[in-house]
Amino acid sequence: MSIRVDADLGVHVRALTLRLQRSEVLASNLANVDTPGFQARDIDFAAEMRRLESYDEQPAEAVPQLMYRVPSQPSQDGNTVELAVEQAEFSRNAMDFQTSLTFLSMKFRGLKQAIEGR
């Protein structure tokens, strides 16, 4: 039996990529907090992960579907960014990125131990 690195790393690579894409969307929301008429957007992480799982073969570039954020209190100038909400989502997303990264490095450590036979 051989070691298949791709299969062994499993879901974490996809999760990491999706987290990075989501942080770009959230960074855009945070950047445009004072832009009139800007509509905040986000990715439904769970739905995107399910969609990626459903593919038999991974597409070269998966473009996640973007949703519009529903603001709890719309503002006069049409901007739907709520600074506190976006900041919380951004920092949670960054923490989840670190978590995926930790899982990935644990996988690597396991593979290394298997290769070295210890």
Added chain:
Amino acid sequence: MSFDSIYRIAGSAMHAQTVRLNTVASNLANAGSAAESPESAYQARKPVFAALYERDSLDGSRTGFAGAQVKLLDVVSSGRAPQRRYEPGNPLADRDGFVYYPDVNVIEEMADMMSASRSFETSVEVLNRVKSMQQGLLRLGES
């Protein structure tokens, strides 16, 4: 890679907020400067922001799929009429003893300044977070 587009987005936001802080500083600095005629009185300036969706990089390859930078469309003057004050002792006073002060709302400008610096700090925080994300990715596989 998605990281550099995040850096660009945060950078554009910081630039926009810096320009906003610049206009606030200029408005506050000139709030008390009198002029001899309504035309020559200082006019408060305000920046106008717009979202710039980035889809393609210079070489035509797709970089970001949804990133929106902040674009500074223009800096416009408020167009509000200056206040006329009777100050016959002022060397700039006209024949009837009036001078013209710019209609700058100092409280409004202070609130604008706080909002701009908060947004700037948010962008700095985004940059720091993304930097630590990238550093974590670079250290992957070590130890």
